[in-house]
Amino acid sequence: MQVNESAENYLETILVLSQTLPVVRSVDVANELGFKKSSVSIAMKNLREKKHIIVSDAGFITLTESGREIAEMIYERHKYISSWLVSLGVPEEIASEDACRIEHVISKESFEAIKKNTNLA
Numbered sequence: 001m002q003v004n005e006s007a008e009n010y011l012e013t014i015l016v017l018s019q020t021l022p023v024v025r026s027v028d029v030a031n032e033l034g035f036k037k038s039s040v041s042i043a044m045k046n047l048r049e050k051k052h053i054i055v056s057d058a059g060f061i062t063l064t065e066s067g068r069e070i071a072e073m074i075y076e077r078h079k080y081i082s083s084w085l086v087s088l089g090v091p092e093e094i095a096s097e098d099a100c101r102i103e104h105v106i107s108k109e110s111f112e113a114i115k116k117n118t119n120l121a
Contacts, residue, residue, distance in 0.1 A: 003050070005104040008074045009033070010043050011052060014061055015071035023060040077103035077111055083120050 003011075013032050017024045030040040044061065047053045052067030063071055078099050085095035106114075 003052070003070060006043065007047060007050075007052070008070060008104055009100075010040075010047060011063065011067050011071035012074045012078065014053065014063055015068065015075055018063070023058075025059050025061065029061070074103050077106065080111075080115060080120065081106075084114065084118055087118075087120065 010029065010033075013029055014024050017028050017032060021028060026040045026044055027037060029035075029044075030037045033040070044053065044055060047067065048055055051064055052070065054062045054064060056062070078096075081102050082092075082095045082099035085098060086092055090098070
């Protein structure tokens with residue numbers, strides 16, 4: 001279930017938005033990420049073709065099981081790595097930006113080792 005970093009970011013954004021909005025639309029994703037609606041539209045088409053999202057006739061975006069798995073994995077990594085960096089004294093904004101980059105390239109094994117050997121709740 002390998003997807004590229006861009007797809008991971010979109011899926012993570014859909015997940016995060018779905019926690020605060022009653023429905024998620026392409027325009028919400030575009031606004032959140034600061035991207036053009038046309039770029040988001042192309043990305044949503046790709047995610048739909050890969051069966052990571054379903055888009056209703058009304059334009060509401062829902063994660064499929066595979067899309068949710070990827071989004072939750074990336075979001076967990078983001079939250080954990082960000083918290084870990086903050087606990088090491090990194091300012092919150094920098095920790096979040098760095099976590100955003102690290103979350104896509106760290107291996108499952110390395111992430112699990114960090115979780116196992118840190119004392120974060």
